[in-house]
Amino acid sequence: MEIVYLNSVDSTHIYLQNLIKNDGYRYPLAIYTTNQTNGIGSRNNSWIGKQGNLFLSFVIHKSILPSELPLQSASIYFSYIFKQVLENLGSKVFVKWPNDFYIDDKKIGGIITNLKGDLFFCGIGLNIINVSDEYGNLDIKVDIEKLIKLYFISLEKYPSWKQIISEFKIEFESSKKYFTHIKNKKISLKRAFLEDDGSLVIDGDKVFSLR
16 A cells, blocks of 8 residues: 655545546555545435544555455445554444444544445545544544554455444444434434344345445
């Protein structure tokens, strides 16, 4: 993974997509900054940016990933590996299905994943420092450059989907007191069942995470 730092950018996700559109894809590439002015969150919402937090996007060809990975559940795969890195550094962060980072009852970040052709574009936002009373922030001190390197070292080991989903199923119990948005509706996860392919079954409906 080639990693490029930008002093400031409106959106690492849009910047990376435009870069690949203009120059083409040759190898996995990551763009990050600590000063993003117009980030993208879930459901095309904006993600509040504050200088000093982490804003990271990367692109990777789907053929590099484990063959058994359900492509619709890539957000779980990318986010859970990131969570494991933070946990190994001492954080008490957990992943709320499918791609939000929480500490206690406050969201501290999240991941958006888009599949365009054969390429996954993944954007990560993480509050290192406080943003507002609505959101939380990371409970440990980290060196952002080191954190990113550790993440890609872990990702590029390409753990099996079976390994990731088996651990995430245990953690999923922490998600059940929260809500998620499905088809623009706020749905409780209390009655949700997590399948082996990463999808949720809620009141008979099967839902995947890929946006």
